[in-house]
Amino acid sequence: MSAIEIGSFEEFEAYSGQELGTSEYFQISQNQINLFADATHDHQWIHTDPERAKSEGAFGNTIAHGYLTLSIVPHLWEQILKVNNLKMMINYGIENFRFAHPVLVNDQVRLVANLKSVVNLRGTVKAEVSVKLEIKDQRKPAFTGVLVFLYHFK
Template sequence: MSVLVIRSFEDFEKFNGQDLGTSDYFRITQNQINLFADATHDHQWIHCDPERAKKEGAFGNTIAHGYLTLSIVPHLWDQIVKVENLKMMINYGIETLRFAQAVTVDSEVRLAAKLKNVANLRGTVKAEVEVKLEIKDQKKPAFTGVLVFLYHFH
């Protein structure tokens, strides 16, 4: 897989409206789920109690927190696009985020990204990226949404 390198607004502009690529698959483990539960103080049994989740849960196993799946986006995004020549990057917002499918423990997910729009705001590049977190062997994605980044180039 090749990583797309962006070094300026003009580089971004070339890909406006186009698919940017897809990351490698990433496995969600019970250890990651437990660590995320510790970090967020969200120890709901559907995430942290494998025995109860198997017996009582709707998914046959524990599931990742929705926000855990969202939190791996930077790791997966870096496998799709490498933005160089930066002074700073800011996560500006998330639009229309929808969690569509639970991610069960040991599932593999990957990020697909499309540049919805890019604008030059007096030297700051605003990139709106449509994302979809795909679950291996599942038709429905874990989530879809539009992430908004601000890039300040040198």
Template sequence: MSKLIINSFEDFQDYIGKELGVSEYHQVTQDQINLFADATIDHQWIHTDPEKAKAEGAFGGTIAHGYLTLSLVPFLWNQIVQVNNLKMMVNYGIENLRFANPVKVNDEIRMHATLANISDLRGTIKTEMKVKIEIKGEKKPALAAQLIFLYHFQ
């Protein structure tokens, strides 16, 4: 799988309304869920107690935190696009975020990204990306959102 290479605002403009690509699959493990629980101090049993989640939960086992799935966006994004000639990139916002389907322990997820819009704000490039994180073997995505990134090219 090859990354899309973006070197400038003009390169981005060529992709308005087009899919930029799809990441590789990433398996979400119990260890990763536990580490996220420790980092966020969110140890709800549906995430961290496999026995109780299997016996009492609605999903047959533990599920990833929705925000863990969201936090994987930079990792997955970096598999899709390589933006060169940057001073920096800033996460600016998220619109219309929906957690549509829980990610169960050991599920494999991947991200689809489409460039919805781009604008030049006096040298700062604002991109609006429609992203969907799908779960292997599931019809409904884990999440869908519009992410806004600010790129400062050199």
């Protein structure tokens, strides 16, 4: 699978309303969960204590922090879209975002992206991308929402 390459507003506009693609699956490990807990100071046992999560937790195992699943979007996004001729990209916002299903340790997830809209704002391209993070072998996605990016082309 190769990423779509975009180098201008016009190239972006050609994909408006269409699916941009799907990333490869990415496995969430306990080590990654622990490192995220350290970085964010969120050491709640449901994330970091496998034994307690098995005996007391609702899911039978530790789960990834919701914001950890969101934080891997840049890694997965670059597998879907490569933007060339770029001066700067800004993460502008997140809209209608919902965590729908927990991601258990060792689950594999992938990002599915659709270009909801793209607008040229006097040389700055505003792209609204509908995303969902699918969990392998689960019916419900981990999350859904709309990511808003600003792209400044050269």
